Amino acid sequence: MRRLRFCPGGEQIGFIRWVVNAPSVVAPFTLAIVAAINALTATSFGAVAARLSRRSTGGGHALAVGALAAWWGCMSTLLGLQALEAALATIGVVSLGFSTGIRMLNGPLLATGSWGLCFHVLYLWTGRERIALYIAPFFALVGFSYIASVVLHPIVDLIPSSYELTAVYDPPLEGALWTFVLAAVGLPLIVATTFYLVLVRKLDQRDQRRRAMLASAGILLWVGSGLVIQLSGEPIADFVTYTAFGMLAAILVFLGYFPPGRLRAKDAPGNYVELRRGVHQHALRKNG
Numbered sequence: 001m002r003r004l005r006f007c008p009g010g011e012q013i014g015f016i017r018w019v020v021n022a023p024s025v026v027a028p029f030t031l032a033i034v035a036a037i038n039a040l041t042a043t044s045f046g047a048v049a050a051r052l053s054r055r056s057t058g059g060g061h062a063l064a065v066g067a068l069a070a071w072w073g074c075m076s077t078l079l080g081l082q083a084l085e086a087a088l089a090t091i092g093v094v095s096l097g098f099s100t101g102i103r104m105l106n107g108p109l110l111a112t113g114s115w116g117l118c119f120h121v122l123y124l125w126t127g128r129e130r131i132a133l134y135i136a137p138f139f140a141l142v143g144f145s146y147i148a149s150v151v152l153h154p155i156v157d158l159i160p161s162s163y164e165l166t167a168v169y170d171p172p173l174e175g176a177l178w179t180f181v182l183a184a185v186g187l188p189l190i191v192a193t194t195f196y197l198v199l200v201r202k203l204d205q206r207d208q209r210r211r212a213m214l215a216s217a218g219i220l221l222w223v224g225s226g227l228v229i230q231l232s233g234e235p236i237a238d239f240v241t242y243t244a245f246g247m248l249a250a251i252l253v254f255l256g257y258f259p260p261g262r263l264r265a266k267d268a269p270g271n272y273v274e275l276r277r278g279v280h281q282h283a284l285r286k287n288g
Contacts, residue, residue, distance in 0.1 A: 030162045035086035037247050038079045044250035046076035048257045063132060064123040067116035072253075074113030078106060079246065089158075089165045096155050099167060103150045110185050111143030117219070121192040124199060142184045149178050163243070186223060193220040207259070214256035218249030 052069035081102045088094065118139075119132045157168035197216040203209045222245045 028160065028162045029090070031086050031160060031165070032090040034163055034243050035083045035090065037243050038083035038086065041243075041246045041250040042076045042078075042080035042083060044076075044254045045072045045079065048253055049073035049076055051257055063129050064120050067123075067132065068120040070116035071113045071120070074109040074116070078109045078113075081105065086165055089160050094158055094160075094165070096158065099158060099165070100150065100155050103155070103167070104147055107143045107146030107150070110146060111139045114142065114185055114189055115139040118188050118192045121196045125195065138184075142181065145177060145181050145184070149173065149181055152177070186226065189223045190220065193223065210259065211256040214252040218252035218256075221245055221252075222249040 049069045049072035052065055052072065085099060085102055088098075115132075115136060118135060122131045122135070123129065153169040153171055153173045155167045156170040159166040159168060193216050196212060197220065200209050200213045200216070203212060225245050
């Protein structure tokens with residue numbers, strides 16, 4: 001494992017030391033593989049977001065479908081930034097300022113994406129769009145808390161390992177605030193995805209059941225394992241969570257929204273179907 005030591009001369013801005021010129025150190029080759037996998041995963045999530053964004057919703061479901069598109073779009077952007085950071089590290093382009101900036105963006109991306117998924121699932125169960133406003137302040141707090149954690153625990157070093165570009169924080173990234181961030185992001189997503197999975201048995205058409213089952217299983221595997229493994233703080237844990245499980249989730253989600261031609265030919269036509277139980281007074285969009 002090699003540690004990147006940054007030469008003096010970086011600009012001090014508040015709590016964050018922005019280093020302009022970092023020494024050229026090439027990270028391990030395996031990090032390039034990780035960057036490629038993350039890029040493919042980001043592309044898969046982005047394709048799903050683009051498909052949802054292009055669909056004409058009608059029936060007053062635009063906000064719910066757009067919220068789901070926001071989830072996939074934010075996760076695509078987050079993983080894309082991680083892939084870019086890892087790819088640059090493999091050719092010796094490493095900067096505290098760039099890495100700090102990415103982590104600053106992670107807060108709004110995670111908060112917006114989590115809001116989108118949680119609202120989408122709540123809407124499927126209740127049919128009430130106003131829930132989007134009710135839960136927004138909580139996820140705004142999550143985003144600000146994430147940014148505050150980065151500011152209060154600035155990155156002072158970067159260590160390229162076989163699996164990631166590990167950031168060293170001073171003081172260490174721990175304590176009540178960071179624990180709140182982890183729990184506030186992970187737990188609502190796990191609960192929302194579990195309820196999303198329960199919807200499978202309430203759908204009439206096979207394509208909808210397949211899509212809901214694959215998407216929810218992929219998200220639950222990725223987010224659930226991430227919340228547990230993240231607590232260990234080991235690079236191999238991050239690799240398993242964000243890379244391996246992320247790629248598996250991308251495959252499941254992609255197959256759900258872009259099935260092979262044989263499966264797609266058997267899908268039932270139509271734009272909307274009703275959930276079987278009468279307590280759900282709204283329609284579930286076929287491609288949502």
